[in-house]
Amino acid sequence: MKRKVVAQGNQSLTLTLPIKWVREQQIKVGDEVAVDQRGGELVIGKEGPKKGGTVKISVTPATNNSKLLRSLIFGAYRSGADEIPIEFETLELVDRDMGRVKTIKYIQDTVNLLIGVSIVEQTKNFCMVKDVTGASEEEFDTILRRTFLLILSIGEQSLKAFEEKDKEAFEDVPLIYDSIRKFTEYCMRLLSKYEYKEHENTGHFYAIVICFDDISDAYRHLTKHFAKSKLSPPVIKAYHDLNQLMRKAYEWFYSPTDKKLAQELFNFRDISYKSIYSAETQKTKLPQDSGVLGSIQAVRAAATQIIRERMAMTKEF
Numbered sequence: 159m160k161r162k163v164v165a166q167g168n169q170s171l172t173l174t175l176p177i178k179w180v181r182e183q184q185i186k187v188g189d190e191v192a193v194d195q196r197g198g199e200l201v202i203g204k205e206g207p208k209k210g211g212t213v214k215i216s217v218t219p220a221t222n223n224s225k226l227l228r229s230l231i232f233g234a235y236r237s238g239a240d241e242i243p244i245e246f247e248t249l250e251l252v253d254r255d256m257g258r259v260k261t262i263k264y265i266q267d268t269v270n271l272l273i274g275v276s277i278v279e280q281t282k283n284f285c286m287v288k289d290v291t292g293a294s295e296e297e298f299d300t301i302l303r304r305t306f307l308l309i310l311s312i313g314e315q316s317l318k319a320f321e322e323k324d325k326e327a328f329e330d331v332p333l334i335y336d337s338i339r340k341f342t343e344y345c346m347r348l349l350s351k352y353e354y355k356e357h358e359n360t361g362h363f364y365a366i367v368i369c370f371d372d373i374s375d376a377y378r379h380l381t382k383h384f385a386k387s388k389l390s391p392p393v394i395k396a397y398h399d400l401n402q403l404m405r406k407a408y409e410w411f412y413s414p415t416d417k418k419l420a421q422e423l424f425n426f427r428d429i430s431y432k433s434i435y436s437a438e439t440q441k442t443k444l445p446q447d448s449g450v451l452g453s454i455q456a457v458r459a460a461a462t463q464i465i466r467e468r469m470a471m472t473k474e475f
Contacts, residue, residue, distance in 0.1 A: 175202070210240030210289065210351060217246035217261065224253040228268045231287070235272050235343060238351035242275075242287040249282075271336065273344040295352035298345060302363070305341040305370050306408050308334055312377045313401045313457070319381070320389055320397070331381045338374040342367050362467045369460040369467075376460070380453035387446030392439040393454075399433040400454050402426050407461055414472045423465070430458055
Protein backbone atom coordinates (compact mmCIF):
# COMPACT_ATOMS: atom_id res chain seq x y z
CA MET A 159 0.00 0.00 0.00
CA LYS A 160 1.39 3.41 -0.95
CA ARG A 161 0.24 6.85 0.23
CA LYS A 162 1.21 10.21 -1.20
CA VAL A 163 2.99 12.73 1.02
CA VAL A 164 1.38 16.17 0.84
CA ALA A 165 2.92 19.51 1.79
CA GLN A 166 1.13 21.46 4.49
CA GLY A 167 2.57 24.91 5.05
CA ASN A 168 6.26 25.57 4.64
CA GLN A 169 7.71 23.02 7.06
CA SER A 170 5.15 20.22 7.46
CA LEU A 171 4.24 17.11 5.52
CA THR A 172 1.04 15.11 5.96
CA LEU A 173 0.06 11.57 5.11
CA THR A 174 -3.51 10.24 4.89
CA LEU A 175 -4.53 7.06 6.75
CA PRO A 176 -6.30 4.23 4.91
CA ILE A 177 -10.03 4.58 5.59
CA LYS A 178 -10.50 0.81 6.06
CA TRP A 179 -7.90 0.76 8.83
CA VAL A 180 -9.37 3.91 10.40
CA ARG A 181 -12.81 2.27 10.58
CA GLU A 182 -11.45 -1.00 11.95
CA GLN A 183 -9.62 0.86 14.73
CA GLN A 184 -12.62 3.17 15.32
CA ILE A 185 -10.44 6.26 15.06
CA LYS A 186 -12.30 9.57 15.13
CA VAL A 187 -11.28 13.13 14.31
CA GLY A 188 -9.24 14.49 17.23
CA ASP A 189 -8.04 11.07 18.43
CA GLU A 190 -4.34 10.52 18.98
CA VAL A 191 -2.37 7.71 17.36
CA ALA A 192 1.02 6.34 18.40
CA VAL A 193 3.88 6.70 15.92
CA ASP A 194 6.89 4.49 16.61
CA GLN A 195 10.12 4.97 14.65
CA ARG A 196 12.03 1.78 13.82
CA GLY A 197 15.04 2.67 11.74
CA GLY A 198 13.74 3.86 8.38
CA GLU A 199 10.16 2.75 9.15
CA LEU A 200 7.28 4.39 10.99
CA VAL A 201 4.80 2.11 12.75
CA ILE A 202 1.42 3.74 13.38
CA GLY A 203 -1.05 2.31 15.87
CA LYS A 204 -4.08 3.33 17.88
CA GLU A 205 -2.05 2.60 20.99
CA GLY A 206 1.66 2.51 21.59
CA PRO A 207 3.49 -0.78 21.13
CA LYS A 208 2.74 -3.19 23.96
CA LYS A 209 5.95 -3.64 25.92
CA GLY A 210 6.62 -5.32 29.18
CA GLY A 211 3.63 -7.18 30.51
CA THR A 212 3.68 -9.84 33.23
CA VAL A 213 5.81 -12.99 33.51
CA LYS A 214 4.80 -15.38 36.32
CA ILE A 215 7.28 -17.62 38.12
CA SER A 216 6.30 -20.55 40.33
CA VAL A 217 8.74 -22.46 42.54
CA THR A 218 7.57 -25.95 43.54
CA PRO A 219 9.36 -28.71 45.47
CA ALA A 220 10.31 -30.20 42.09
CA THR A 221 11.97 -26.94 40.97
CA ASN A 222 13.40 -25.95 44.34
CA ASN A 223 16.82 -24.88 43.04
CA SER A 224 18.42 -21.48 43.57
CA LYS A 225 20.29 -21.30 40.26
CA LEU A 226 17.13 -22.22 38.33
CA LEU A 227 15.15 -19.51 40.13
CA ARG A 228 17.80 -16.89 39.40
CA SER A 229 17.84 -17.88 35.73
CA LEU A 230 14.04 -17.57 35.58
CA ILE A 231 14.10 -14.11 37.17
CA PHE A 232 16.88 -12.97 34.84
CA GLY A 233 14.98 -14.36 31.85
CA ALA A 234 11.77 -12.53 32.80
CA TYR A 235 13.74 -9.32 33.35
CA ARG A 236 15.54 -9.64 30.01
CA SER A 237 12.22 -10.17 28.23
CA GLY A 238 11.17 -6.68 29.34
CA ALA A 239 8.52 -7.75 31.86
CA ASP A 240 7.15 -4.90 33.98
CA GLU A 241 5.76 -7.25 36.62
CA ILE A 242 7.21 -10.57 37.83
CA PRO A 243 4.96 -12.25 40.40
CA ILE A 244 6.82 -15.10 42.14
CA GLU A 245 5.04 -17.84 44.08
CA PHE A 246 7.12 -20.27 46.14
CA GLU A 247 5.78 -23.31 48.00
CA THR A 248 8.93 -23.82 50.06
CA LEU A 249 10.53 -21.18 52.27
CA GLU A 250 14.05 -22.47 51.60
CA LEU A 251 15.98 -23.16 48.43
CA VAL A 252 18.68 -25.71 47.70
CA ASP A 253 21.93 -23.98 46.70
CA ARG A 254 25.00 -25.90 45.52
CA ASP A 255 27.40 -23.49 47.28
CA MET A 256 25.53 -22.45 50.44
CA GLY A 257 23.42 -25.53 51.12
CA ARG A 258 19.97 -24.15 52.02
CA VAL A 259 19.02 -20.47 51.83
CA LYS A 260 15.84 -18.57 52.57
CA THR A 261 13.83 -18.21 49.38
CA ILE A 262 12.80 -14.59 49.88
CA LYS A 263 16.35 -13.52 50.72
CA TYR A 264 17.66 -15.21 47.59
CA ILE A 265 15.03 -13.47 45.50
CA GLN A 266 15.95 -10.14 47.07
CA ASP A 267 19.66 -10.69 46.42
CA THR A 268 18.87 -11.54 42.79
CA VAL A 269 16.66 -8.49 42.32
CA ASN A 270 19.45 -6.33 43.75
CA LEU A 271 21.56 -7.38 40.75
CA LEU A 272 19.06 -5.82 38.36
CA ILE A 273 18.54 -2.17 37.42
CA GLY A 274 15.15 -0.51 37.78
CA VAL A 275 13.14 -3.26 39.50
CA SER A 276 12.27 -3.90 43.13
CA ILE A 277 10.12 -6.10 45.35
CA VAL A 278 6.98 -4.05 45.97
CA GLU A 279 4.78 -6.66 47.66
CA GLN A 280 5.61 -9.63 49.87
CA THR A 281 3.76 -12.31 51.82
CA LYS A 282 4.85 -15.66 53.26
CA ASN A 283 4.82 -17.54 49.93
CA PHE A 284 4.68 -14.72 47.39
CA CYS A 285 6.41 -11.59 46.24
CA MET A 286 5.90 -9.13 43.39
CA VAL A 287 8.92 -7.78 41.51
CA LYS A 288 8.02 -4.66 39.57
CA ASP A 289 9.62 -2.04 37.32
CA VAL A 290 9.76 1.01 39.59
CA THR A 291 11.72 3.45 37.42
CA GLY A 292 10.49 2.97 33.86
CA ALA A 293 13.22 2.03 31.41
CA SER A 294 13.97 4.40 28.54
CA GLU A 295 15.21 3.35 25.11
CA GLU A 296 17.44 6.44 25.02
CA GLU A 297 19.57 4.91 27.79
CA PHE A 298 20.88 2.04 25.69
CA ASP A 299 23.81 3.76 23.97
CA THR A 300 25.04 5.27 27.23
CA ILE A 301 24.82 1.99 29.15
CA LEU A 302 26.50 0.08 26.31
CA ARG A 303 29.47 2.47 26.30
CA ARG A 304 29.80 2.25 30.09
CA THR A 305 29.78 -1.54 29.81
CA PHE A 306 32.56 -1.46 27.22
CA LEU A 307 34.63 0.81 29.48
CA LEU A 308 34.13 -1.56 32.42
CA ILE A 309 35.28 -4.44 30.20
CA LEU A 310 38.50 -2.52 29.55
CA SER A 311 38.85 -1.78 33.25
CA ILE A 312 38.45 -5.39 34.38
CA GLY A 313 41.08 -6.54 31.86
CA GLU A 314 43.63 -3.88 32.74
CA GLN A 315 43.09 -4.12 36.50
CA SER A 316 43.34 -7.90 36.58
CA LEU A 317 46.57 -7.85 34.54
CA LYS A 318 48.06 -5.28 36.89
CA ALA A 319 47.06 -7.47 39.84
CA PHE A 320 48.87 -10.45 38.31
CA GLU A 321 51.99 -8.40 37.53
CA GLU A 322 52.20 -6.75 40.94
CA LYS A 323 50.58 -9.53 43.03
CA ASP A 324 48.16 -6.90 44.28
CA LYS A 325 45.58 -8.65 46.48
CA GLU A 326 43.39 -5.55 46.80
CA ALA A 327 43.15 -5.21 43.03
CA PHE A 328 42.04 -8.83 42.79
CA GLU A 329 39.34 -8.16 45.38
CA ASP A 330 37.97 -5.32 43.25
CA VAL A 331 37.53 -7.47 40.12
CA PRO A 332 34.30 -9.19 41.34
CA LEU A 333 32.82 -5.74 42.02
CA ILE A 334 33.51 -4.68 38.43
CA TYR A 335 32.06 -7.99 37.25
CA ASP A 336 28.83 -7.33 39.18
CA SER A 337 28.52 -3.88 37.57
CA ILE A 338 29.05 -5.36 34.10
CA ARG A 339 26.41 -8.01 34.79
CA LYS A 340 23.91 -5.34 35.82
CA PHE A 341 24.58 -3.34 32.68
CA THR A 342 24.43 -6.29 30.27
CA GLU A 343 21.15 -7.51 31.74
CA TYR A 344 19.74 -3.98 31.48
CA CYS A 345 20.91 -3.62 27.88
CA MET A 346 19.18 -6.87 26.92
CA ARG A 347 16.03 -5.69 28.69
CA LEU A 348 16.04 -2.41 26.75
CA LEU A 349 16.51 -4.22 23.44
CA SER A 350 13.62 -6.56 24.25
CA LYS A 351 11.28 -3.73 25.26
CA TYR A 352 12.10 -1.20 22.56
CA GLU A 353 14.51 -2.74 20.05
CA TYR A 354 17.37 -0.54 18.87
CA LYS A 355 16.61 2.86 17.31
CA GLU A 356 17.93 1.47 14.03
CA HIS A 357 15.57 -1.49 14.00
CA GLU A 358 17.64 -3.64 11.65
CA ASN A 359 20.62 -3.52 14.06
CA THR A 360 18.80 -4.86 17.12
CA GLY A 361 20.11 -8.41 16.63
CA HIS A 362 23.69 -7.21 16.18
CA PHE A 363 23.60 -5.23 19.41
CA TYR A 364 22.03 -8.12 21.31
CA ALA A 365 24.89 -10.35 20.14
CA ILE A 366 27.42 -7.71 21.24
CA VAL A 367 25.90 -7.51 24.72
CA ILE A 368 26.09 -11.31 25.03
CA CYS A 369 29.78 -11.10 24.06
CA PHE A 370 30.32 -8.55 26.84
CA ASP A 371 28.72 -11.01 29.23
CA ASP A 372 31.01 -13.81 28.01
CA ILE A 373 34.09 -11.61 28.38
CA SER A 374 33.26 -10.63 31.95
CA ASP A 375 32.61 -14.30 32.81
CA ALA A 376 36.04 -15.24 31.40
CA TYR A 377 37.80 -12.57 33.47
CA ARG A 378 35.86 -13.57 36.58
CA HIS A 379 36.82 -17.22 36.08
CA LEU A 380 40.42 -16.22 35.49
CA THR A 381 40.80 -14.16 38.67
CA LYS A 382 38.71 -16.53 40.81
CA HIS A 383 40.78 -19.62 40.04
CA PHE A 384 44.23 -18.19 39.37
CA ALA A 385 44.51 -15.09 41.57
CA LYS A 386 47.34 -16.63 43.61
CA SER A 387 49.25 -17.89 40.59
CA LYS A 388 52.51 -16.61 39.21
CA LEU A 389 52.30 -16.34 35.43
CA SER A 390 55.18 -16.86 33.04
CA PRO A 391 56.42 -13.86 30.97
CA PRO A 392 54.94 -15.18 27.66
CA VAL A 393 51.49 -15.44 29.23
CA ILE A 394 51.80 -11.97 30.75
CA LYS A 395 52.67 -10.68 27.26
CA ALA A 396 49.64 -12.44 25.75
CA TYR A 397 47.49 -10.83 28.46
CA HIS A 398 49.00 -7.40 27.71
CA ASP A 399 48.49 -7.75 23.97
CA LEU A 400 44.89 -8.79 24.52
CA ASN A 401 44.25 -5.63 26.54
CA GLN A 402 45.74 -3.53 23.75
CA LEU A 403 43.43 -5.24 21.28
CA MET A 404 40.40 -4.53 23.50
CA ARG A 405 41.36 -0.87 23.88
CA LYS A 406 41.75 -0.45 20.12
CA ALA A 407 38.46 -2.31 19.53
CA TYR A 408 36.73 0.21 21.78
CA GLU A 409 38.19 3.17 19.87
CA TRP A 410 37.26 1.67 16.50
CA PHE A 411 33.78 0.61 17.68
CA TYR A 412 32.77 4.26 17.96
CA SER A 413 34.58 5.35 14.77
CA PRO A 414 34.15 2.33 12.47
CA THR A 415 34.72 4.30 9.25
CA ASP A 416 38.14 5.56 10.40
CA LYS A 417 40.48 3.62 8.11
CA LYS A 418 43.56 4.33 10.21
CA LEU A 419 41.86 2.96 13.34
CA ALA A 420 40.64 -0.06 11.38
CA GLN A 421 44.19 -0.84 10.24
CA GLU A 422 45.54 -0.45 13.78
CA LEU A 423 42.77 -2.70 15.09
CA PHE A 424 43.60 -5.55 12.74
CA ASN A 425 47.32 -5.13 13.45
CA PHE A 426 46.63 -5.55 17.17
CA ARG A 427 44.40 -8.53 16.42
CA ASP A 428 47.31 -10.21 14.61
CA ILE A 429 49.73 -9.34 17.40
CA SER A 430 47.35 -10.80 19.99
CA TYR A 431 46.95 -14.00 18.01
CA LYS A 432 50.71 -14.47 17.63
CA SER A 433 51.44 -13.88 21.33
CA ILE A 434 48.73 -16.35 22.41
CA TYR A 435 49.82 -19.08 20.00
CA SER A 436 53.56 -18.42 19.96
CA ALA A 437 55.88 -21.36 20.57
CA GLU A 438 57.07 -19.86 23.87
CA THR A 439 53.53 -19.41 25.17
CA GLN A 440 52.28 -22.82 24.09
CA LYS A 441 55.20 -24.80 25.48
CA THR A 442 54.66 -23.63 29.07
CA LYS A 443 54.08 -26.53 31.45
CA LEU A 444 52.56 -24.56 34.33
CA PRO A 445 48.89 -25.48 34.97
CA GLN A 446 48.02 -21.88 35.87
CA ASP A 447 49.43 -20.67 32.54
CA SER A 448 47.17 -23.04 30.64
CA GLY A 449 44.14 -21.94 32.66
CA VAL A 450 44.79 -18.24 32.14
CA LEU A 451 45.49 -18.79 28.44
CA GLY A 452 42.13 -20.49 28.09
CA SER A 453 40.41 -17.41 29.49
CA ILE A 454 42.47 -15.10 27.30
CA GLN A 455 41.49 -17.11 24.24
CA ALA A 456 37.82 -16.89 25.25
CA VAL A 457 38.04 -13.11 25.62
CA ARG A 458 39.77 -12.74 22.26
CA ALA A 459 37.14 -14.91 20.54
CA ALA A 460 34.34 -12.77 22.00
CA ALA A 461 36.19 -9.58 20.99
CA THR A 462 36.49 -10.89 17.43
CA GLN A 463 32.74 -11.50 17.36
CA ILE A 464 32.09 -7.95 18.60
CA ILE A 465 34.23 -6.61 15.75
CA ARG A 466 32.29 -8.71 13.22
CA GLU A 467 28.92 -7.55 14.56
CA ARG A 468 30.02 -3.91 14.42
CA MET A 469 31.30 -4.33 10.88
CA ALA A 470 27.96 -5.81 9.85
CA MET A 471 26.25 -2.58 10.96
CA THR A 472 28.66 -0.27 9.18
CA LYS A 473 27.35 1.16 5.92
CA GLU A 474 30.71 2.31 4.57
CA PHE A 475 34.39 1.51 5.02
